[in-house]
Amino acid sequence: MAALKRYQHYINGEWVDPSNDEWIESYNPYSGKPWAEVPRGDAADADRAVSAAFKAYTSGDWPNVGATERGALMRKLGDLIAANSQKLAAIEVQDNGKLMAEMGAQLGYIPQWYYYFGGLADKIEGSVLPIDKPDTFNFTVHEPLGVCVAITPWNSPLLITAWKLAPALAAGNTVVIKPSEYTSASTFEFVKLVEEAGIPPGVINVVSGYGNEIGEALVAHEKVAKVSFTGGTVSGTRVYENAASGLKKVSLELGGKSPNIVFDDCEIDNAVKGAISGIFAATGQTCIAGSRLLVQESIHDEFVDRLITLAKTAKMGDPMSIETQVGPVTTPPQYKKILSYFDIAKEDGAECVLGGSKSDDPSLEHGWFVQPTIYTGVRNSMRIAQEEIFGPVLSVIPFKDDDHAVEIANDVVYGLASGVWTQSIRRALEISKRIQAGTVWVNTYRAVSFVSPFGGFKRSGLGKESGQHAIREYMQTKSIWISTAEEVPNPFIIR
Numbered sequence: 001m002a003a004l005k006r007y008q009h010y011i012n013g014e015w016v017d018p019s020n021d022e023w024i025e026s027y028n029p030y031s032g033k034p035w036a037e038v039p040r041g042d043a044a045d046a047d048r049a050v051s052a053a054f055k056a057y058t059s060g061d062w063p064n065v066g067a068t069e070r071g072a073l074m075r076k077l078g079d080l081i082a083a084n085s086q087k088l089a090a091i092e093v094q095d096n097g098k099l100m101a102e103m104g105a106q107l108g109y110i111p112q113w114y115y116y117f118g119g120l121a122d123k124i125e126g127s128v129l130p131i132d133k134p135d136t137f138n139f140t141v142h143e144p145l146g147v148c149v150a151i152t153p154w155n156s157p158l159l160i161t162a163w164k165l166a167p168a169l170a171a172g173n174t175v176v177i178k179p180s181e182y183t184s185a186s187t188f189e190f191v192k193l194v195e196e197a198g199i200p201p202g203v204i205n206v207v208s209g210y211g212n213e214i215g216e217a218l219v220a221h222e223k224v225a226k227v228s229f230t231g232g233t234v235s236g237t238r239v240y241e242n243a244a245s246g247l248k249k250v251s252l253e254l255g256g257k258s259p260n261i262v263f264d265d266c267e268i269d270n271a272v273k274g275a276i277s278g279i280f281a282a283t284g285q286t287c288i289a290g291s292r293l294l295v296q297e298s299i300h301d302e303f304v305d306r307l308i309t310l311a312k313t314a315k316m317g318d319p320m321s322i323e324t325q326v327g328p329v330t331t332p333p334q335y336k337k338i339l340s341y342f343d344i345a346k347e348d349g350a351e352c353v354l355g356g357s358k359s360d361d362p363s364l365e366h367g368w369f370v371q372p373t374i375y376t377g378v379r380n381s382m383r384i385a386q387e388e389i390f391g392p393v394l395s396v397i398p399f400k401d402d403d404h405a406v407e408i409a410n411d412v413v414y415g416l417a418s419g420v421w422t423q424s425i426r427r428a429l430e431i432s433k434r435i436q437a438g439t440v441w442v443n444t445y446r447a448v449s450f451v452s453p454f455g456g457f458k459r460s461g462l463g464k465e466s467g468q469h470a471i472r473e474y475m476q477t478k479s480i481w482i483s484t485a486e487e488v489p490n491p492f493i494i495r
Contacts (some may be wrong), residue, residue: 001469012052013201029097041209046217067122074118078111135485251463256416259288334433338391415457
């Protein structure tokens with residue numbers, strides 16, 4: 001058996017072994033076999049990485065790199081990602097099982113975040129305030145926070161890294177990235193481009209390992225000023241609690257149980273495609289999955305029939321094949337979790353009209369494949385309608401009218417995303433206003449852009465990623481007062 005490819009931590013511009021000399025096997029979800037090893041980092045490694053980032057922020061070359069030059073370095077990094085996009089995409093497919101068709105396009109798009117925020121770096125301006133105090137000049141400046149920790153998930157490692165890293169660098173911070181222990185390889189491959197781009201050592205560091213062994217140590221480290229986390233709500237809550245003890249700034253992009261709402265005046269064929277995209281793309285392993293399909297009663301049966309017909313054509317297989325439409329589940333624990341919900345749905349009385357089990361294709365027996373699954377007769381109170389399954393499992397819920405649709409859509413603890421399918425501009429605007437979610441897509445689904453802010457309401461998280469809002473998450477505002485008075489007034493009272 002060939003030796004597994006072994007990765008190392010990237011700290012202060014150097015490749016280093018974990019302090020405990022322990023490693024984690026990384027598995028290919030399609031074959032079910034290990035293909036690489038990543039460091040099993042611990043608190044000592046967290047301290048090394050944060051200390052390197054802190055030194056780079058306070059006394060290295062980075063503080064002397066002006067905003068315009070930072071932008072130029074980021075654009076160069078974007079160019080390098082573009083030049084290596086297909087290589088990076090192939091590694092992500094091998095590591096997390098998502099489709100090459102999607103990851104190739106995604107990696108080709110990722111450079112735009114570095115271009116956008118690179119261009120924004122020298123356009124963050126303070127203000128001169130018309131202060132109400134005589135003989136006083138007052139203005140504001142926006143400054144970086146310091147060391148930022150970025151904790152990324154296993155479903156789209158490099159895309160989510162870009163969402164965090166690009167605004168953090170543009171603002172002038174230094175960063176420690178902790179990818180998921182299941183999918184660290186692409187981040188280690190990506191960081192090889194950092195030195196080539198000319199970014200000083202210590203500005204970007206990457207360490208891997210389990211959340212309770214190195215992740216919590218990063219979050220709690222006294223020199224960390226900001227934590228950005230993408231992942232499950234339970235883990236995000238723990239991050240929030242641990243960061244609170246140090247009063248660190250936190251942004252969280254967590255779970256979702258998004259409603260995809262189909263009205264009877266929609267273009268049915270387009271809405272069917274939107275429903276498929278919302279839940280079966282990425283094998284349903286996306287926080288924005290439209291896992292609750294709300295269909296108006298007057299078209300419910302016709303819509304479900306068309307939905308099943310199209311879903312049956314979905315081809316499962318090798319994610320590297322351009323013909324594959326549904327790939328494997330990324331991790332064994334997630335695979336088992338999804339399968340467990342089939343029993344839960346049956347107990348709750350939902351009707352399975354498609355799928356409902358692992359793949360029965362003998363050619364896929366070694367991978368972690370789950371059949372695209374559709375349930376009808378679902379009540380919004382059922383667990384499959386309330387809990388994030390994070391897999392290709394769709395709950396179809398009928399509704400009567402606009403008010404009923406909004407009531408069902410908002411009756412969940414999450415508020416990340418939503419979809420609305422209608423030809424009425426009045427209805428589109430009104431429903432979008434009433435839905436409690438950070439993103440509303442009308443007559444489309446699962447679209448993202450470097451220009452548009454992304455983030456959830458309620459238990460789906462805090463803060464925004466992408467767009468101009470994102471860079472503010474990585475800066476702090478300072479107010480500067482200058483007195484021009486010839487004589488200091490009464491020193492015993494506040495001015």
